[in-house]
Amino acid sequence: MSRTPDIQIPDLAGKLAVVTGASDGIGLVIATRLARAGADVVMPVRTPAKGERAAEQVRHGAPGANISTRALDLSSLDSVAALVDTLAAEGRPIGILINNAGVMTPPDRQVTRDGFELQFGTNHLGHFALTLGLLPLLRDGGARVTHQTSVAARSGGIHWDDLNWERSYDGMKAYAQSKIAVGLFARELDARSRQGGWGVTSNLSHPGISPTNLLAAQPAMGRPRETGGRRMIRLLSRVGITGTVDSAALPALQAATDAESRGDRFYGPKRVIGGSPIQQELWPPLTALNEAGRLWDESERLVGARFAVAPAD
Secondary structure (H helix, E strand, C coil), X not given: CCCCCCCCCCCCCCCEEEECCCCCHHHHXXXXXXXXXXXXXXXXXXXXXXXXXXXXXXXXXXXXXXXXXXXXXXXXXXXXXXXXXXXXXXXXXXXXXXXXXXXXXXXXXXXXXXXXXXXXXXXXXXXXXXXXXXXXXHHHCCCEEEEECCHHHHCCCCCHHHCCCCCCCCHHHHHHHHHHHHHHHHHHHHHHHHHHCCCCEEEXXXXXXXXCHHHCCEHHHCECCCCHHHHHHHHHHHCCCCCCHHHHCHHHHHHHHCCCCCCCCEEXXXXXXXXXXXXXXXXXXXXXXXXXXXXXXXXXXXXXXXXCCCCCC
């Protein structure tokens, strides 16, 4: 690519933004850009020391910004509930929520603390529970919620007869399912908000292909070294063929902040391998709105009543 793409982010002074997965990679870029635009940014993190180092990087990149971390492990519903309780007690309306965190293709099937397949439980159910738990604060803030999916969601579907991949685990297909679920939840949230008058808009983004840490060495997931695919993407990024981590953050930033962005819309790089962010056509697996409602109901059942949407006053 001949030049590095960028976008203008409007003044976000006075807004509270919550960004998951902000301790490195795309999420760290997103948090920094939001802070530079004046938002107060909460970075929920799984590892406190890593989170504080990331917060210091944001402060360095956005001097004077109001940055704070909170504890969150999306693979634990108890941890999600604790964060919801903390933010609810603080009582500040949330203007932006970017559900960016994720895990990808552990070589062997792993489960969350609640017994869900790791990718479905973390990427979808953890964010589903977090978003529903924060819904009162999101409604108070007239929030925009942006959900980060992946190019893996271009094909595949929801494995309805075995959501947790207990019978025949396939890491990539399970990852695709989790990211399709993210997209269907994004669309159903926007539909229910419009129907119920919640005042929350929900949209969807994908980062394209860039050298993020999803395929880096992660010994806790059974991956002692980075994958060959990540090494190749890193090389292609250096010579300008694929996106960079900075450019990969732009679709989510556009979806979450641009005055022209709307609910139930999909944003990504102009080309899958990179480029300026644009509104895009939904991929076929993300168009199944009948499955979106079914997924919402099943997800509510799986995460339990503590995250259920309260009836309107």
